[in-house]
Amino acid sequence: MSTRHEAAAGVPPRNAGTAIEVRELVRRFGAFTAVDGVSFRVAAGEIYGFLGPNGAGKTTTLKMLTGLLRPTAGHAIVAGLDVARDALALRARIGYMSQKFSLYGDLTVAENLELFAGLYGVQGERRRERTAWALRMAGLERGTERLTGELPLGWKQRLALGCAVLHEPPLLFLDEPTSGVDPVARRAFWDLIYELAAQGTTVLVSTHYMEEAEYCHRLLLMNRGRVIAEGSPGEIRALATEPIFALRTDDAARAVAGLRDRPGIVEAAMFGRAVHIAVADAHGAEARIGDALAAAGRSCDHLEQITPSLEDVFVSLVRREGGAGAR
Amino acid sequence: MLSATRLLAIARKEAIQLRRDPRSMALAFALPLLLLIFFGYAITWDIKDLRLAVRDEDGTRHSRELVAALTGSGYFEVVARLDSRAGIDDLLQHGTVNGVLVIPRGFSRDLAAARPAPVQLLLDGSDANTATIALNYADAIVARWSADVVLQGRARPGLLAAESRVWYNPTLESRHMIVPGLIAVIMSIIAAMLTALTIAREWERGTMEQLAATPVHRLEVVFGKLLPYLAIGFFDVAVTTVAGMLIFGVPLRGSVLLLAGMTLLFLVGALGLGIFISAALRSQLLATQVALVATYLPALLLSGFLFDIASMPPALRAVSQIVPARYYITVTRGIFLKGTGVEQLWAQGLSMILFAIIGLGAATLFFRKRIAA
Numbered sequence: 001m002s003t004r005h006e007a008a009a010g011v012p013p014r015n016a017g018t019a020i021e022v023r024e025l026v027r028r029f030g031a032f033t034a035v036d037g038v039s040f041r042v043a044a045g046e047i048y049g050f051l052g053p054n055g056a057g058k059t060t061t062l063k064m065l066t067g068l069l070r071p072t073a074g075h076a077i078v079a080g081l082d083v084a085r086d087a088l089a090l091r092a093r094i095g096y097m098s099q100k101f102s103l104y105g106d107l108t109v110a111e112n113l114e115l116f117a118g119l120y121g122v123q124g125e126r127r128r129e130r131t132a133w134a135l136r137m138a139g140l141e142r143g144t145e146r147l148t149g150e151l152p153l154g155w156k157q158r159l160a161l162g163c164a165v166l167h168e169p170p171l172l173f174l175d176e177p178t179s180g181v182d183p184v185a186r187r188a189f190w191d192l193i194y195e196l197a198a199q200g201t202t203v204l205v206s207t208h209y210m211e212e213a214e215y216c217h218r219l220l221l222m223n224r225g226r227v228i229a230e231g232s233p234g235e236i237r238a239l240a241t242e243p244i245f246a247l248r249t250d251d252a253a254r255a256v257a258g259l260r261d262r263p264g265i266v267e268a269a270m271f272g273r274a275v276h277i278a279v280a281d282a283h284g285a286e287a288r289i290g291d292a293l294a295a296a297g298r299s300c301d302h303l304e305q306i307t308p309s310l311e312d313v314f315v316s317l318v319r320r321e322g323g324a325g326a327r
Numbered sequence: 328m329l330s331a332t333r334l335l336a337i338a339r340k341e342a343i344q345l346r347r348d349p350r351s352m353a354l355a356f357a358l359p360l361l362l363l364i365f366f367g368y369a370i371t372w373d374i375k376d377l378r379l380a381v382r383d384e385d386g387t388r389h390s391r392e393l394v395a396a397l398t399g400s401g402y403f404e405v406v407a408r409l410d411s412r413a414g415i416d417d418l419l420q421h422g423t424v425n426g427v428l429v430i431p432r433g434f435s436r437d438l439a440a441a442r443p444a445p446v447q448l449l450l451d452g453s454d455a456n457t458a459t460i461a462l463n464y465a466d467a468i469v470a471r472w473s474a475d476v477v478l479q480g481r482a483r484p485g486l487l488a489a490e491s492r493v494w495y496n497p498t499l500e501s502r503h504m505i506v507p508g509l510i511a512v513i514m515s516i517i518a519a520m521l522t523a524l525t526i527a528r529e530w531e532r533g534t535m536e537q538l539a540a541t542p543v544h545r546l547e548v549v550f551g552k553l554l555p556y557l558a559i560g561f562f563d564v565a566v567t568t569v570a571g572m573l574i575f576g577v578p579l580r581g582s583v584l585l586l587a588g589m590t591l592l593f594l595v596g597a598l599g600l601g602i603f604i605s606a607a608l609r610s611q612l613l614a615t616q617v618a619l620v621a622t623y624l625p626a627l628l629l630s631g632f633l634f635d636i637a638s639m640p641p642a643l644r645a646v647s648q649i650v651p652a653r654y655y656i657t658v659t660r661g662i663f664l665k666g667t668g669v670e671q672l673w674a675q676g677l678s679m680i681l682f683a684i685i686g687l688g689a690a691t692l693f694f695r696k697r698i699a700a
Binding site: 066067068088089091092094096097098100101102103104105106107111114115116117118119120121123160163164 | 330332333335336337339340343344347348532533534535536537538539540541542543544
């Protein structure tokens with residue numbers, strides 16, 4: 001399954017038409033600028049990922065692109081419509097899944113599907129077809145009478161996706177769709193995203209899972225309301241400028257504290273049970289790291305230079321841009 | 328473009344949610360009847376069996392006849408006969424009696440001589456309402472009795488007494504006044520409380536965002552939400568009307584169709600007010616409380632239900648103009664008790680249409696603003 005995802009990530013979209021065109025988009029809330037002059041273009045059929053720390057402006061941007069929030073300045077053309085002017089018409093051409101689970105928990109699976117079919121104007125034979133499709137996709141053919149609120153989160157998310165695409169929109173917006181979902185359910189969810197993309201749906205998805213970022217055709221890295229990088233996962237990995245070392249030690253948290261602010265060490269961060277260390281210069285880095293660990297009283301079980309991962313690049317880009325936002 | 332499909336999808340969803348929420352179900356179906364029965368029995372301006380002490384210094388047939396006339400009316404009950412005037416103050420102070428009747432020595436002699444024969448009624452004025460009503464009753468009974476005396480030729484005719492007759496509610500049963508007004512007060516509260524939950528609940532549960540991302544128009548949401556509650560409102564008015572007739576014996580003299588039409592106008596405004604509060608506050612708890620205060624107190628105090636609007640100070644009279652229940656109360660009382668037709672009630676109807684437009688307009692406007700924010 002994972003090979004399919006990674007293979008798909010490198011596949012360029014078949015259709016080169018433009019699905020989303022964003023120019024200098026700005027959104028302010030009082031004195032706070034949540035989105036600050038963001039520009040990008042998404043080709044039709046692409047899986048386009050929004051990546052960034054909390055408060056980077058991902059959700060705000062998504063809400064402007066779906067017509068839920070009016071931009072303070074700038075332009076966004078989605079599915080050929082200006083989001084500021086044609087918000088209502090736009091909503092018939094897009095599907096949207098908000099960050100928080102937002103189907104009606106006190107309605108059954110069938111009642112939720114019926115509601116959204118009604119709201120999207122999917123009627124008659126097409127409604128039966130699409131509802132059956134959504135139930136199959138969510139694996140809920142035998143759970144139609146269950147209250148949605150009582151379903152496990154993974155099922156809820158797939159049902160929410162089904163509801164969002166009942167009307168077969170050419171564009172799908174997903175705001176951190178898999179947060180809180182276990183890895184197996186997350187994989188299953190991404191299978192669905194691929195299925196939709198294979199049918200020609202353009203998918204714009206925000207995430208903070210790096211492994212999910214690898215599944216996207218192209219990525220937009222945001223921090224503090226600005227774009228800090230854009231490109232395919234491979235192109236973004238190539239932006240890495242600092243050599244990265246991976247360390248295995250007896251106490252990763254204390255090792256990080258001991259390594260920070262030592263000469264020649266740019267950044268040290270926990271990375272699972274290991275520590276990733278960005279250094280200014282690979283030459284002599286191993287000795288300097290060893291000295292710092294000895295001074296902190298930590299062991300050095302294993303240390304080697306590695307190819308920077310997407311997350312390493314991401315952490316380093318955010319740091320270069322002055323750290324994550326206050327929010 | 329508004330779509331009936333979308334509007335009905337919202338209405339259907341709202342009805343299902345309502346059915347599954349025990350709190351709303353209780354509010355919609357049990358509370359109106361409970362309130363009607365509770366207030367119907369609790370609020371009454373009828374005064375019966377006022378406790379009276381009698382100091383009869385005359386001790387004649389006439390004085391005993393006068394006392395008998397008072398007790399025979401059913402309004403007064405003699406609980407004590409006094410030997411002197413000394414204990415009067417004590418009795419009133421302790422509230423043992425509501426009033427003391429003093430018939431002075433020479434009462435019978437004055438009557439026979441066709442001279443004015445005054446009797447004294449001392450009333451506990453600390454409850455001014457009861458005292459006023461007791462005084463009116465006593466006046467009427469005494470006047471009637473003295474007229475009888477005159478007719479029987481025991482005394483010369485006195486001054487011509489005004490003869491009053493009460494129309495529409497001949498026995499002056501205050502319940503007949505209260506029940507139609509009560510229906511208006513109850514529906515003001517229930518309507519706003521029911522809908523106060525509806526939009527706030529969507530915000531609290533995060534479903535509003537999903538709803539807003541669909542092509543549904545805000546008017547479709549507001550009207551779709553209105554429909555099931557309108558049905559419940561009609562059901563409640565019907566139930567309280569029938570209960571008022573069966574339990575409290577209130578007559579329904581006017582047109583049921585007119586009552587239904589006016590009820591529709593009133594309910595749309597009252598439900599719209601609740602939706603507006605819900606859209607503006609976004610919190611179920613806060614919206615419920617605000618809806619209760621915004622409807623309950625004005626409907627009770629400023630609608631003419633408890634207090635006559637004409638005798639209010641000008642400022643309160645002006646405020647009462649914006650209490651929708653005021654118009655609906657005039658309508659229900661008119662239709663129930665007087666059989667009033669549309670030719671007398673059209674102004675109330677227009678006022679309620681205005682409220683319906685304002686309520687729904689504000690709800691729709693606020694709904695959009697909050698989504699955009």
